[in-house]
Amino acid sequence: LSGSEHEDAQYSFYPLLQMEEPKDAQYCFQDRNSSCRKTSMSTFIYITLYTFFSLISVVTVFLNLLVIISISHFKQLQTPTNLLILSLAVSDLLVGxxxxxxxxxxILESCWVLGEYFCALLLYAIFLCASSSLGNLILLSFDRYVAVCDPLFYHLKITTRRTMCCISITWCCCIIYDATLINIYVDAQVPSICFEECYLLDGHFWVNIMDIVITFVIPCSIILTLYLKIFMVARSQARQVYSKKAATVSGVKTIQASKSERKATKTLGIVVFNYLVFWNPFFLSSFLFSSNNNLASYFVTFLPLVNSLINPIIYAFFYPWFKVATKQILTLQLRHLFCLQWIYIRLQEKVGNLFNY
Structure with missing residues (x-):
């Protein structure tokens, strides 16, 4: 293909975002020769995409608020594992x-009119949510590792106070690290006039490599190593369940407790797998490929954000306490409006009975 034919084929591949430059093309800033073109998009697609993304944002905020309220309001739910889930829900709430x-x-407005400072704020929010989520997943993986591999000493090693300290340290490290990273990027960043100029950061190759290693490669390696050991121990325990030595009464109680921990480990393993699936394309594309103003790059950019919507849905499917607490919270505004104390007592009893069971 010739140069013009190749360009036409490239633009026709993305029907939603027509990048072809007509003679009467409009630019974001007419007085700047380096200004980017305004994206041409039909009104129907424009409104549909805004509605779709707004719906994702609202549902993400709503579901993660349910998780935060459920755990923070009821003391029976404030276990070390659930506190880590609460911290992860805070990260997901910030995303939504x-x-x-x-x-x-x-993404939908090709012209970046919010200025350099809001560009830095957006990048900081993305970095903070990504790093804090991964930090919480490391803590969750370690929590599940101790629960499955060393269950007798779990309650001695993993306490509520230690968990809260680890959560605080994780958030502080993420805040400081991401602030330092943004400061490095913004110092060399010119005032942005296009979305890709704001979002894609060039000229810091080794900084980008260091950031990917610190915030993705090393944490993911730790998580995968812990879950590999958990899988090996869980498989060994599963074999013992069917052995004749596990047929005693005391052995049955131990098996039931271990089964509960393995179920929680499986659920949080799905959360970890979900994070890796949604974030891997983003990190790989930012490292391997150059910037492309096309639909595929926008999809890879927005894909990790959907991860924050999926996590509460996973809790709803696998955690009975979340179903019970959510049902009571939602009916709180619809029924018994003048019986708040009665609802509080009843909910405490239901959640307590669920854990006693």
Whole structure:
């Protein structure tokens, strides 16, 4: 193909975002020769995409708020594992509250009119949510490792106070690290006039490599190593379940407790797998490929944000306490409006009975 034919074929491959430059093309800033073109999009597609992304944002905020309220309000749910889930839900809440709306505007509006400082704020929010989520997943993996591999000493090693300290340290490290990273990027960043100029950071090859190693390769290696050991121990325990030596009464109680821990480990393993599936394309594309202003690059950019919507749905499917607490919270506004104390007592009893069971 000739140069013009190749360009036409490239633009026709993305029907939603028509990048072909007509003679009367409009630019974001007419007085700047380096200004990017305005994206041409039909009104129907424009409104549909805004509605779709807004719906994702609202549902993400709503579901993660349910998780946060459920765990923070009822003391029976404030176990070390659930506190880590609460911290992860806070990261997902920030994604739905800040990152998804800002990213939607940035993707659908090719002209970046929010300025350099908001560009830095958006990047900081994305980095913070990604790093804090991965930090919480490391803590969850370690929590499940101790619960499955060393169950007798789990309650001695993993306490609520230690868990809260680890969560605080993780968030502080993420805040400081991401602030330092943004400071390095923004110092060399010119005032942005296009979305890709704001979002894609060039000229820091070794910094990008270091960031990917610190915030993705090393944490993922730790998580996968812990879950590999968990899998090996869980398989060994599963064999013991069917052995004749596990037929005693005391052995049955131990097996039931171990089965409960393995179920929680399986659920959180799905959460970890979900994170890796949604974030891997983003990190790989940012490292291996150059910037492309096309539909595929926008899809890879927005894909990790959907991860924050999936996590509460996983809790709803696998955690009975989340179903019970959610049902009571939602009916709180619809029924017994003037019986708040009665509802509180009843919910405490139901959640307590669920854990005693």
């Amino acid at each position: 509250l800040i990152v998804i709306p800002a990213s939607t505007v940035a």
